[in-house]
């Protein structure tokens with residue numbers, strides 16, 4: 001499997017020429033890699049240096065500073081629940097607890113769900129609390145009930161492309 | 177006692193709309209709607225074809241009394257005037273990092289009227305002589321990134337962006353840039369570092385960005401709301417803007433209400449609007465008729481006020497500052513009677529400890545300690561000395577660091593520890 005698809009390479013090249021300096025393209029490029037592969041591996045960083053002339057040191061500085069970049073293969077869905085003050089006042093902790101329990105229960109019953117649960121800081125939707133993100137989808141007013149319903153809804157969907165790509169790449173590596 | 181203007185009596189907030197005029201419109205984000213229903217791009221036309229010089233624009237904004245809506249309330253026209261005149265590369269960056277808990281107004285602007293921001297940015301760029309501007313948006317704001325990018329695309333297609341705009345000789349390019357999750361990138365120098373593709377750590381000021389900013393070039397960083405209101409001011413004139421608000425805090429401002437409130441949302445109000453009338457009448461009071469314990473009036477960095485302290489306040493910079501807090505981003509968080517202020521403190525300090533970038537010892541250690549001690553107390557393991565310790569840690573965090581995140585954690589902590597000391601007592605071991 002090539003490190004980056006032809007489409008991704010095109011996107012990366014676009015970003016490299018879009019800003020005043022090449023260095024500014026690091027954040028958008030890392031976003032683009034994640035959009036395709038779901039996470040950023042050492043191999044990706046090396047490729048950015050070797051094939052696109054971005055210093056691996058600079059790339060790593062960005063990769064490790066910002067919380068949105070994943071340096072480990074994730075589960076297909078990241079269910080992020082805001083736990084900052086306004087959402088906390090509206091029961092965000094209950095939502096998080098309910099989700100964790102449900103994931104645990106499913107795991108024990110041998111039907112693992114494709115979710116990671118994270119408590120995150122303010123998502124800028126404080127009036128519609130608790131606010132959440134499932135990957136890039138915003139869901140507001142997510143009470144415990146609504147959270148369980150969302151788990152069901154997303155579990156019934158086809159997996160996102162990035163998750164399929166991520167799983168295939170890991171399987172290919174394991175076979176080597 | 178603040179003076180409440182007569183003209184607010186018996187009028188609803190939506191009679192004071194400047195920025196949210198397109199609210200409720202089915203196709204609000206579309207450029208055609210903005211042009212036809214919102215006097216869109218008329219201000220830009222007035223500037224570029226009506227013979228306004230960059231100085232005229234700066235003077236108009238100065239005369240309006242507009243103050244920055246990102247939190248600090250710095251006069252916008254004055255900030256623009258600090259940029260060195262004459263040729264050379266200059267930049268304008270919109271701060272759309274909106275990460276202060278309680279704040280969701282900039283998202284709302286991009287949802288209802290993104291072209292106000294784009295037009296305001298073009299005008300501001302003309303005023304300071306910037307050939308390029310960015311909207312720096314939080315990475316988590318996937319919809320907003322799309323809406324802003326779409327508005328920019330439409331503005332290019334309509335000839336409001338690009339080379340030689342409206343034949344005026346003024347050329348301007350605009351782009352969006354997405355962050356990647358870090359509250360500290362909302363601080364203007366942290367934001368500039370991030371836009372340069374580095375980690376978003378704040379830098380010592382001076383030099384201020386207006387002199388040495390993005391890539392070492394003069395740069396103005398403005399909040400979304402500060403820029404989005406500029407077209408209205410230019411189109412209607414500074415006197416019209418000053419008819420709203422108070423003498424020292426002119427105009428309208430967006431307020432976000434959150435917590436257990438009956439009608440949460442983003443409201444446009446004239447500054448000086450009575451706080452409790454807003455909470456009880458416009459927002460319908462607390463859910464389930466609960467009693468109010470405290471209000472955080474300007475985002476999580478603003479010290480909490482007791483219900484009693486709130487009674488006669490008005491929503492303007494001076495009134496809230498007079499009560500020992502700040503208007504900040506205009507994010508009003510209501511705390512009901514049945515929530516413990518000890519856990520409020522723990523929640524707030526968890527946030528700041530997590531978001532401190534770690535460069536300055538008082539901030540890195542102080543936020544960490546405040547979080548740990550408040551957690552400790554909450555578990556019933558704290559003592560009276562811990563209260564004194566928190567107070568002295570908070571004092572030592574103020575005014576000693578590269579940016580004001582440290583103060584933004586210390587001030588709310590001090591306020592809660594002193595004003596609500598009685599709530600801590602049942603938790604303490606002696």
Ligand SMILES: Cc1cc2nc3c(=O)[nH]c(=O)nc-3n(C[C@H](O)[C@H](O)[C@H](O)COP(=O)(O)O)c2cc1C
Pocket residue numbers: 243244245246247248249250252255271272273274275276359360361362363364365397398399400402403579580581
């Ligand atoms: C820790 C920290 C976070 C900040 N976050 C934001 C933010 O999310 N949005 C914003 O506009 N200003 C934020 N600010 C204020 C900016 O540094 C800056 O003052 C503001 O963008 C200037 O715009 P204005 O003059 O239009 O208000 C933050 C400041 C600090 C210290």
Ligand code: SF4
Pocket residue numbers: 360377378531532533534535536537539540577578579580581582
């Ligand atoms: S005060 Fe805190 S957040 Fe600001 S630069 Fe220093 S360590 Fe970083």
Ligand code: FES
Pocket residue numbers: 082083084085086087088121122123124125126127129131276277278279
């Ligand atoms: S506090 Fe949860 S979205 Fe802002």
